[in-house]
Amino acid sequence: MHYVKKCPECASINLFWNKEKGEIVCKDCGLVIEEKMVDFDQEWREFDSEAAARKRRTGAPMTYTQFDQGLGTDVGKKSDLYALGSKGKNKFFRLRKWQQRISTAIERNLKLALAELKRVSSYLKLPASVEEEASRIYTLAVQKGLVRGRSMESVVAGTLYAACRRHDVPRTLDELSEASNIEKKEIGRTYRFITRELGITILPSNPADYIARFASALKLSPETQSKSVEIIERAQKVELTSGRGPTGIAAAGLYVAALINGEKRTQREVADVAGVTEVTIRNRYKELLDELGLEKEIKKSKKKIAS
């Protein structure tokens, strides 16, 4: 058994093996080598180019972001016509017409949808791996006929949302909504529908995954960032987080951490970037103080500022 040692895309050796998900992720280019351990080395040896051509089975890399996964075939080329008799010519045109008909229905939809998908994903600056995953999910959804009766855009938004969650780079529904001009409600609905129908497992997103993004939007120091991650981890141990909205927890954790490190932000500011209300932050904040006894730390930092 061989193991993957290098990223087949960029040849980096900086690979991360996520055992639970059965995924290998390239930390440099974000490529996800999914589910199976695949050996990308050749198992044969080439002695001369002729033998190589016979043994080589692969073509251009396959990708879901191309509407036909980069594998499309056309029936015949015009130049082939010279080799055909008149009967052959009829058959040739008939086949071409057929192919075009089959193509148009599904493929036109896919082409449009993937263009939209790319637009939204680049607007949100999502990594290529997420875009790829979303394209894959969308393609599956089309094949299962799940798009019927729903707008293409909303399904695109739903699949992107799902792909983000699966890759631990969560975006809020609000962000997706802003980027795609689809209502939050609608995205959530199609998201739930698609994941249920396709049997995609959805693990609740981890509040800590939001921290980096929120913190940089608030221009908070790295120390505050890691402090808030620590607080959130402690909160998770005491079961404070289950059933709560992850963005609310992330926001409160960040708010407290900023307070402790003397980089105070108002509840309003934190609430805005996290997409929750001040009230939610206050509730989580209060729970954090009660359960983790953080009052001392806050008082300590106040004294420091005073002196």
Next chain:
DNA sequence: AAGACGAAAGTGGTTGA
């Protein structure tokens, strides 16, 4: 005057009969 706090009523989604 701005920010923090908390009560009360409303919203959308889940769950269990």
Next chain:
DNA sequence: TCAACAACTTTCGTCTT
């Protein structure tokens, strides 16, 4: 299919800095 329910929001009045 409906009602109970938890989490979150909106709104608004009061207290604190």
